[in-house]
Amino acid sequence: AQSVTQLDSHVSVSEGTPVLLRCNYSSSYSPSLFWYVQHPNKGLQLLLKYTSAATLVKGINGFEAEFKKSETSFHLTKPSAHMSDAAEYFCVVSEENQGGKLIFGQGTELSVKP
């Protein structure tokens, strides 16, 4: 069965510095992977997705993620953090042969200091 582990429950960065949110997955096949962002009291918004095309995936708001099969990782990065990036981030894998059922990581809360 697939699973997702987000290695940090909380990350704090200063505005203008790089962001790295780490995610490792477990899957017996080549999965579809997603990053979603959730601002306080809001729904989830898709940042980017990987579906076995290019391994470097560019998303919205300057975020990108690289799929590394050898490391079973799908880390999310952004070169320069903005105050508006403060939110909860979920790494998600789509479950094989389960009709698109999503398996969520535990979430990483990103704080951005002025």
Place this chain on the structure above:
Amino acid sequence: DAMVIQNPRYQVTQFGKPVTLSCSQTLNHNVMYWYQQKSSQAPKLLFHYYDKDFNNEADTPDNFQSRRPNTSFCFLDIRSPGLGDAAMYLCATSRDRGDSYEQYFGPGTRLTVT
């Protein structure tokens, strides 16, 4: 803009008093999902509709029911809310089922049980 709409955004109900949450979509997607998200946790799938076909998760309590009268609307009924049902309820849609189809989330309804 095509979107997923949830009403109301905030709902207060009394212990044991039935409540209905509403979701509508203008995306014309085949699949609609209901998630429960408790504080500081990842969303938990309750059930989904693939067109008119209802799919319940094995661990979803019988207290939770759903209706999808047409493509655009889906309702979540909680027959006898308990204090433990206080949570954010998220509706999501996807064009089809399958690993590569992303889900589009509504803003959520925060349910308080008094």
